[in-house]
Amino acid sequence: MDLKxxxxxxxxxxxxxxxxxxxxxxxxxxALIGPxxxxxxxxxxxxxxxxxxxxxSIELNGFNLEKNKLDEFRKExxxxxxxxxxxxxxTILQNICLVLEKVHKRDPKEAKKEVEVLLDQFGLIEHKxxxxxxxxxGQSQRVSIVRALAIKPxxxxxxxxxxxxxxxxxxxxxxxxxxxxxxxxxxIIVTHEIGFAREIADYILYLEDGKIVEHGNKDMxxxxxxxxxxxxxxxxxxxNAAD
Amino acid sequence: xxxxxxxxxxIIAILLYLAFFxxxxxxxxxxxxxxxYYEYRNLIFKGWLRTIQVSAIGVTLSLVVGLILYFxxxxxxxxxxxxxxxxxxxxxxxxxxxxxxxVAYYFIGTAFGVDSRMIIGILTLGLYIGAxxxxxxxxxxxxxxxxxxxxxxxxxxSKYQTYRYxxxxxxxxxxxxxxxxxxxxxxxxxALLSLIGLNELLNEINVVQAISYKSIxxxxxLSIGYWIITIPLIMAxxxxxxxxxxxxxx
Numbered sequence: 001m002d003l004k005x006x007x008x009x010x011x012x013x014x015x016x017x018x019x020x021x022x023x024x025x026x027x028x029x030x031a032l033i034g035p036x037x038x039x040x041x042x043x044x045x046x047x048x049x050x051x052x053x054x055x056x057s058i059e060l061n062g063f064n065l066e067k068n069k070l071d072e073f074r075k076e077x078x079x080x081x082x083x084x085x086x087x088x089x090x091t092i093l094q095n096i097c098l099v100l101e102k103v104h105k106r107d108p109k110e111a112k113k114e115v116e117v118l119l120d121q122f123g124l125i126e127h128k129x130x131x132x133x134x135x136x137x138g139q140s141q142r143v144s145i146v147r148a149l150a151i152k153p154x155x156x157x158x159x160x161x162x163x164x165x166x167x168x169x170x171x172x173x174x175x176x177x178x179x180x181x182x183x184x185x186x187x188i189i190v191t192h193e194i195g196f197a198r199e200i201a202d203y204i205l206y207l208e209d210g211k212i213v214e215h216g217n218k219d220m221x222x223x224x225x226x227x228x229x230x231x232x233x234x235x236x237x238x239x240n241a242a243d
Numbered sequence: 244x245x246x247x248x249x250x251x252x253x254i255i256a257i258l259l260y261l262a263f264f265x266x267x268x269x270x271x272x273x274x275x276x277x278x279x280y281y282e283y284r285n286l287i288f289k290g291w292l293r294t295i296q297v298s299a300i301g302v303t304l305s306l307v308v309g310l311i312l313y314f315x316x317x318x319x320x321x322x323x324x325x326x327x328x329x330x331x332x333x334x335x336x337x338x339x340x341x342x343x344x345x346v347a348y349y350f351i352g353t354a355f356g357v358d359s360r361m362i363i364g365i366l367t368l369g370l371y372i373g374a375x376x377x378x379x380x381x382x383x384x385x386x387x388x389x390x391x392x393x394x395x396x397x398x399x400x401s402k403y404q405t406y407r408y409x410x411x412x413x414x415x416x417x418x419x420x421x422x423x424x425x426x427x428x429x430x431x432x433x434a435l436l437s438l439i440g441l442n443e444l445l446n447e448i449n450v451v452q453a454i455s456y457k458s459i460x461x462x463x464x465l466s467i468g469y470w471i472i473t474i475p476l477i478m479a480x481x482x483x484x485x486x487x488x489x490x491x492x493x
Contacts, residue, residue: 050397074399085394089412098408103399151398 001027001061001155001186008046008056010210016042018210020056024203029181031201032190035232039210040190041082041159047188048079048157061154075104078148078156082163084140086132086147092119093128096147104151118146122176138169142176149180156180158189194221194236206232268459279455280464283447290447291468297361297443298430298472301368305429308373313380328377335374341435343367348439364436364443372429379421383414416487423480427473434469444468 001024008020017039024030032040045051047058049070058065063073086095093115100111119125122142127135135143141161148156158177162170174196181187181200191197197204198221206214206229213228214220224230268275280287315328335343347367352358387410395405437446445465452461 048397050393071399071401074397077397079394079397081390081394081397083390085390087391087394087409087413099398099400102404102408147398 001030001188002059003027003030003047003061003188004057004059005043006057006059008043008053008058010039010042010046010051010053016210017046017053020210020212022205022212022215028184028186028202029200030188031197031204032188032207033192033194033197033204033232034207034213038207040205040207043207044157044159044188044190048077049073050079075151076154078151078153080141080144080148080156080158080161082160084132084137084144086140086143088132091129091131092124092135092143095132095143096150099147100150115146115150118150119143122146122179136169137165138172141165141169141173145173145176145180149183149185153185155186155188158187158191160190160192162191162193194233208232273459275460275463276457277460277464279457280451280460283451283454286447287444287451287464287468290442290444291471293442294430294433294444294468295472297364297368297433297436297441298426300365301372301433302426302429304365304369305372305376305425308369309376309380312373312377313384316377316381331370332374332377335371340367340371340432341438343371344435344439360436360439360441364433364439364441367436368429368432371432372425375425375428376422379418379425380414383418384410386417387413416484419480419484419487423477426476426480430472430476431469434465 003022003024005020005022008017009015010017020043032044034040042051046053047060047065049065060073060077065073086092087098090098093112096115096118097108097111100106100115101108116125116128119128122145124139124142124146127139127143132140132143145156145158145161148158161177162173165173170193174193177187177189177196178200187200189197189201198218201218203217204215204220205212206220206226208228214224214226220229221233224233312328312331315324318324344364344367348360348363352363357363391409391413392405395409400409433443434445436443437449440446448461448465448468452458455461
């Protein structure tokens with residue numbers, strides 16, 4: 001995956017992202033880490049085309065988000081939300097099939113077959129006829145991952161997919177994400193799971209106060225160059241040690 | 244145990260209600276006599292059918308008008324549309340239906356050369372109730388969590404697809420109870436159209452009351468006439484609502 005961010009600014013009431021510049025080529029898994037409120041989820045949502053930005057440009061795999069039609073872009077990008085965001089009135093199977101049938105114009109029978117195979121792979125087949133409120137948070141998040149995968153996207157974006165889950169359910173979801181990566185999907189993930197990021201990511205961005213403070217490959221966890229990342233890792237490691 | 248007692252409780256409650264009216268009638272020493280009403284049964288029945296006809300078309304129209312007003316109020320790219328919708332709703336909310344019906348028939352209808360009481364009556368009901376229904380739609384759509392919209396957007400649903408497959412099915416459940424109330428209001432509101440001379444149930448009952456001087460009997464029949472329409476309608480909506488709930492919970 002190629003990602004180009006140029007002079008990117010985003011405001012809500014205050015500046016959330018401040019002059020983000022980045023050029024990455026041929027990256028498989030990109031992880032966005034940083035403390036809460038650092039702007040990492042906002043950056044992911046901008047890359048997904050879910051929100052507008054005030055200044056700058058975003059180019060993902062040569063696709064300029066400002067200049068091109070987002071409808072086509074969205075057909076090639078899967079997104080896993082923080083709170084799974086499944087459609088509450090549809091069963092698990094319908095949740096996934098609806099996207100395939102209505103947006104991707106797939107044959108309903110074929111779509112159903114494919115989705116059932118995916119649900120089976122992710123250990124969810126026995127829940128296919130249940131509604132989202134009838135399954136656990138971890139299962140819902142895994143369904144959300146299957147939904148993102150089912151559209152056969154070139155890239156999958158994940159926005160803190162384990163933030164609202166307990167450790168057991170978090171483990172279930174992380175295993176599911178590993179399966180995604182095993183399928184050679186390009187992934188951009190926002191996560192608080194630093195150990196997981198270190199394990200899966202080819203490249204890591206560390207954000208703080210709306211800026212990319214440090215970025216690089218896994219080595220940056222061993223030898224952080226900035227005071228901010230050192231402090232962040234120290235806090236995370238302290239908590240891990242306390243656990 | 245509860246299942247057995249439920250109908251019994253219903254029957255007791257209805258009997259209590261009837262006993263109350265029986266007390267009123269016997270205290271006033273009124274002897275009910277429906278003979279003249281029986282003679283004019285065909286006229287009354289036609290009026291009742293006319294009420295159903297006007298109400299049914301009025302309700303259908305109000306659902307469409309409500310939807311149009313709702314989408315007008317959301318059309319941010321054409322700023323005049325939300326203002327027009329707001330003006331319509333403000334006029335409707337602040338004017339009695341009876342005044343609107345008279346203005347619509349004697350002034351607007353005359354100005355446009357339309358003298359069909361039926362058409363004016365249906366349009367008045369549809370535009371009047373539609374304003375309230377627009378707000379029911381608005382409240383229900385706003386109650387849908389933002390993440391449902393975002394998900395639809397992210398997966399490439401068009402605006403129409405988002406409403407059709409994501410929002411509307413979820414909205415349906417929450418709009419049914421207030422819609423049932425509006426439907427009942429529409430049916431009862433049709434009685435006001437007697438003032439523009441529409442031959443619906445109230446108007447025909449008024450005719451027989453004038454002939455027979457038996458007004459209480461007329462009002463009893465009038466009430467029963469409306470109950471036959473509104474009570475099954477409310478029960479049907481409740482049943483439909485329960486079915487939707489069961490489908491979601493199952």
